[in-house]
Amino acid sequence: MARAVVTLPARAKRGEIIEIKTLAGHPMETGFRRTQLGELIPRDIIRSFACAYNGEEIFRAELHSAIAANPLLAFTTVATESGTITFRWSGDNGYTVTETASIRVE
């Protein structure tokens, strides 16, 4: 079951720098581990993450095997106007999760 959690302030002053924390539920299987029988466990990771503020991309990241399970990404943005912020994770085996959050800017 694909899940994701996003934390950001519900309201902010115009021009304020807000912190966005994102957490996706994913095992991030590295592709370097073996089973007890010595077979390589195939890689299954989140490859990319993108965040858009009212449709305009503000942050993008490429993740690799060295990111821990349940990848946490925290970054900042300037609160410019009220609207929605969308988050999108995509990865191996057709994994895609989209999450949205709304923010009110005064």
Next chain:
Amino acid sequence: MTSRREFLVLACGAASIAAATRANSQLDPNQAALRRAALEEAVRKATGGAQVRRGRVKLVLPPLIDNGNSVPLSVAVESPMTASDHVKAIHVFTEKNPLPDVVSAHLGPRAGRATLSTRVRLADTQTVLAIAQMSDGSFWSDSAEVVVTLSACLEEGLI
């Protein structure tokens, strides 16, 4: 002729130096060399061969790590983050993980502050490198040395 006391001091010193170098790295030297080459290649790919200067970047990692499977890492870059002068990308690399790349983040003036926090896996006691690409095309870096007691991905090439 060394006295018995001098001999004991020397022997203890040598033994402790040997123990210290063994504690430094669990990776066999050939693997370590291959991975260092992979790191250089990854850095070249990210920077396009441009000169990387030290400074302006602050990489924060705990110096002693009990469990390499989840290590909090944060990068902060000194930058006004305006349209004309901002950080375009932050790359993080490791020296001894099976793959050198950790994360590449792309940001712009709308970030307000050039910061990034995440959690990473570390396979061995090693150096972690963070490189920031500025909008004027320059590259800045910082590195941190970490000691890892329990490593992530033990199965590959270690021991």
